[in-house]
Amino acid sequence: MKITKICCIGAGYVGGPTMAIIAQKCPHIQVTVVDLNENRIAAWNDKNVEKIPIYEPGLSDIVAEARGRNLFFSTDVDAAIDEAQLIFISVNTPTKTFGKGKGMAADLKYIELCARQIAKVAKDNKIVVEKSTLPVRTAEAIKSILDNTGNGVQFQILSNPEFLAEGTAVTDLLFPDRILIGGDTSVEGQDAIQSLVDVYANWVSEDKILTTNVWSSELSKLTANAFLAQRISSINAMSELCEKTGADVNEVARAIGMDSRIGPKFLKSSVGFGGSCFQKDILNLVYIAKSYGLNEVADYWEQVIIMNDHQKRRFSSKIVQTLYNTVADKKIAFLGWAFKKDTNDTRESAAIYVADDLINEQANIAVFDPKVEADKVLTDLNYLDTRTADKNKEKLTVVPSPYEACANAHAIAVLTEWDEFVTYDWIRIYNSMQKPAFVFDGRNVLNRAEMEKIGFVYQSVGS
Ligand code: UDX
Numbered sequence: 039m040k041i042t043k044i045c046c047i048g049a050g051y052v053g054g055p056t057m058a059i060i061a062q063k064c065p066h067i068q069v070t071v072v073d074l075n076e077n078r079i080a081a082w083n084d085k086n087v088e089k090i091p092i093y094e095p096g097l098s099d100i101v102a103e104a105r106g107r108n109l110f111f112s113t114d115v116d117a118a119i120d121e122a123q124l125i126f127i128s129v130n131t132p133t134k135t136f137g138k139g140k141g142m143a144a145d146l147k148y149i150e151l152c153a154r155q156i157a158k159v160a161k162d163n164k165i166v167v168e169k170s171t172l173p174v175r176t177a178e179a180i181k182s183i184l185d186n187t188g189n190g191v192q193f194q195i196l197s198n199p200e201f202l203a204e205g206t207a208v209t210d211l212l213f214p215d216r217i218l219i220g221g222d223t224s225v226e227g228q229d230a231i232q233s234l235v236d237v238y239a240n241w242v243s244e245d246k247i248l249t250t251n252v253w254s255s256e257l258s259k260l261t262a263n264a265f266l267a268q269r270i271s272s273i274n275a276m277s278e279l280c281e282k283t284g285a286d287v288n289e290v291a292r293a294i295g296m297d298s299r300i301g302p303k304f305l306k307s308s309v310g311f312g313g314s315c316f317q318k319d320i321l322n323l324v325y326i327a328k329s330y331g332l333n334e335v336a337d338y339w340e341q342v343i344i345m346n347d348h349q350k351r352r353f354s355s356k357i358v359q360t361l362y363n364t365v366a367d368k369k370i371a372f373l374g375w376a377f378k379k380d381t382n383d384t385r386e387s388a389a390i391y392v393a394d395d396l397i398n399e400q401a402n403i404a405v406f407d408p409k410v411e412a413d414k415v416l417t418d419l420n421y422l423d424t425r426t427a428d429k430n431k432e433k434l435t436v437v438p439s440p441y442e443a444c445a446n447a448h449a450i451a452v453l454t455e456w457d458e459f460v461t462y463d464w465i466r467i468y469n470s471m472q473k474p475a476f477v478f479d480g481r482n483v484l485n486r487a488e489m490e491k492i493g494f495v496y497q498s499v500g501s
């Protein structure tokens with residue numbers, strides 16, 4: 039099938055940037071991104087392109103180039119489905135908060151709603167592409183809904199997981215390590231795969247486009263995230279040992295990373311990984327393994343999450359212990375709230391859990407993050423449901439500058455690795471703080487020797 043019109047359901051962190059790049063690289067294809075959330079669509083359409091709802095370096099320029107030419111954002115889901123030959127499903131798949139698989143399995147409610155809507159609206163054959171990360175064999179469920187409720191038209195289901203990382207979405211999309219497309223082995227399935235290959239081939243060389251069966255593609259995405267997260271939990275496990283024994287985890291990481299079989303990436307010890315994917319995907323993997331009775335496999339992967347939770351809790355305990363076992367009514371400055379640098383996304387950020395622990399110890403927290411909005415910080419904390427929103431507001435404030443966050447603070451906790459942190463006037467910050475002035479570097483971004491020279495008591499993860 040020759041693709042001239044694409045629709046993407048879900049204008050989030052994945053759908054928005056991915057479609058912007060497809061539109062930029064394929065000016066001959068009309069790309070319409072739809073979402074139920076009217077505010078989100080309005081923000082994507084904001085005249086001031088800096089106000090699009092997702093911050094990613096380089097993204098606003100691409101949106102400015104393609105928007106209105108062949109890139110459109112709309113709430114008219116039916117019209118976009120009707121027109122398109124190819125439909126990406128990029129809606130969220132949160133962890134279930136109820137019933138069977140609660141806290142582990144993916145909630146596929148939104149995926150099912152999308153499938154039903156496509157089935158209702160479609161009047162001609164369509165290719166439906168799973169972009170959202172899904173438990174293995176979701177395509178089967180989508181196909182069953184489409185085939186049994188549709189208007190007798192033919193659907194092909196492809197799995198095309200997205201590997202972009204937030205903060206580097208544009209580069210990851212422009213220069214992907216690989217594009218993975220899973221489809222049916224039938225002739226029709228292979229045709230559908232080829233249609234999508236042709237879209238990507240506009241800017242990705244064909245040797246980087248892998249095609250597999252649907253199940254392999256779905257499982258590869260979960261496996262990739264599980265392996266990446268496992269590396270972080272592995273180095274974080276070593277960080278605790280380093281702190282006890284006097285080794286430096288950065289040196290250990292460097293030494294092992296030079297082994298070409300291990301490689302240097304993703305070995306940065308931290309206060310714990312966050313983000314919307316790692317925890318959710320591993321819990322999913324654990325749930326799937328358990329549902330097949332593979333308890334050892336499930337337990338093996340669950341350790342990655344257990345270690346990560348431990349790392350976050352260990353960080354807050356260390357702050358309390360170091361501050362003479364009490365932080366009650368002490369001011370602690372948080373530098374960073376996003377789950378990593380160069381994004382305004384805070385989902386599962388370690389900062390949320392560290393704040394929660396410290397507020398349990400009655401600390402007062404002042405947060406500064408260069409990109410995260412104040413409301414978001416409190417919403418994240420309220421979502422944990424540990425205490426009332428009023429109480430959270432009393433104990434945590436969001437301030438517009440790092441200097442304000444640190445003034446009169448007993449300690450600083452670095453929760454995100456924003457580049458700008460190293461450029462601050464640290465002497466000014468030191469002079470404005472209570473003494474001794476402590477820095478707990480959860481990201482190993484500041485220079486120990488420089489901080490100690492100024493007079494800070496500096497502790498970092500893993501040394
Ligand atoms: C999501 C999933 O979390 C991830 O697993 C998957 O790989 C890609 O999609 P993300 O784009 O980061 O990731 O999610 P989010 O930013 O929440 O965007 C999803 C969008 O879908 C939201 O804007 C939501 O309003 C929209 N949506 C959801 C619909 O338009 N219709 C629905 O029925 C449900």
Ligand code: UDX
Nearest residue numbers: 200201202203204304305306308311312313315377378
């Ligand atoms: C991840 C995967 O990298 C991506 O391929 C997939 O599509 C979605 O999930 P993302 O969550 O956006 O992407 O960010 P990533 O860069 O992987 O970082 C995840 C978390 O791990 C962050 O909190 C980050 O700070 C942390 N991290 C990463 C470390 O603590 N140490 C590291 O060495 C690397």
